[in-house]
Amino acid sequence: MTDDHADAAPRLESAPGARAVIDGVEFDYFGGTGYLGLQSHPQVIEAAVNATRAHGVHTATSRTRLVSPWLEESERAAARFFGHAAGYHFGSGYVGAGILARLAVREDTVVLVATDGHYCSHDAASGSGRPVVPFPPDDLAATLDQHVPVASHALVLADGVHASSGVIGPVSDYWNVLESREGPSTLIVDDAHGFGVLGDNGRGTVEHHGLWSRANLVDDDARVQLFVTGTLSKALGGFGGILTGCVEFIARCRDASHWFDGATPPPVPVAAASATALDLAAANPDWRATLRKHASRVRATLDSLGVPTHEDPTPIVGFDLGSRERNLGLHDALRKAGIYVPYASSYAGLGANGSMRLALFSTHSDSVIDALLDALCEQLEPGP
Secondary structure, three states: OOOOOOOOOOEEEEEEEEEEOOOOOEEOOOOOOOOOHHOOHHHHHHHHHHHHHHOOOOOOOOOOOOOOHHHHHHHHHHHHHHOOEEEEEEHHHHHHHHHHHHHHHOOOEEEEEEOOOHHHHHHHHHHOOOOHHHEOOOOOHHHHHHHOOOOOEEEEEOOOOOOOOOEEEOOHHHHHHHOOOOOOOEEEEOOOOOOOOOOOOOOOOOOOOOOHHHHHHOOOOOOEEEEEEEEEOOOOOOOOOOEEEEEHHHHHHHHHHHHHHOOOOOOOHHHHHHHHHHHHHHHOOHHHHHHHHHHHHHHHHHHOOOOOOOOOOOOEEEEEOHHHHHHHHHHHHHHHOOOOEEEEOOOOOOOOOOOEEEEEOOOOHHHHHHHHHHHHHHOOOOOO
């Protein structure tokens, strides 16, 4: 997401966190995706520094020939966090849906992709080599009936949490629609913004919907399958895509595309930082509670000011004041007050006005949230 106020994106000149230096000015920062504050956590930084000193930047060869022990540890840490037997850490979360689509696709597959889905889901659909049908998120059943023969395999791609609005996708609704269908189906959820944030254990949108026990299994006789992928780059404080599951599932994911044997693996310091961040996230469930508290306060204040948001317990509060000009005006006014809340003119799932995207971190203090709410009230309170 970019700030349309400048010819180039503003420069982040510090580590991302509750306070950040942007274009030489320090702000209370409510942008980005560092929801648990792990990207700048001292133990995460120290892990990356120590691994770099000991092992260099990366292995400089394919992981099918040599593998860093830190990459193995990041995969073990991910498996522990998500309650699975094995993990697969790859270069970018953007390609996770594509890897799973390669795993799921069959000769009779028709791919359905949610119209409000992230770019990565649409790219995964177009790269599947099969017919692609976009569907409105509230119209999956009708789209299936119209475009997918009963005996054919339906492959559905959708977001867990929408990146701009913070709204949780109707994953359980999609699952129920596919379970009621006679033919074979697979649901792939890209959960970049749900991992680390939602669910009793931070396992994301699928856990939030009570479906985690059904995810990333190997069951060749199952009529409906559920696959989920995400990233370590956001709440979980590292970098790169992540898949976890049983040993056979991960082996199939590695074999489904050439990301495992053909792409350079995540760098050693990234793997070390990711492993440490995952263990910290697992050990501190109170951070997620803090996020929910902050988000609830912000949504309640905006609601009292007549600004519609959503009620989902995510750290992203996206809102539109009704015009591009009003959105930009609020962005400017907050920035002058020392508060940085980004405005995005366009992104996956956004309307013509763009959106303010307010991101909460567990590292925001109550006093910083108080200052944000005071500033919002000052700018948005209706006049006499």
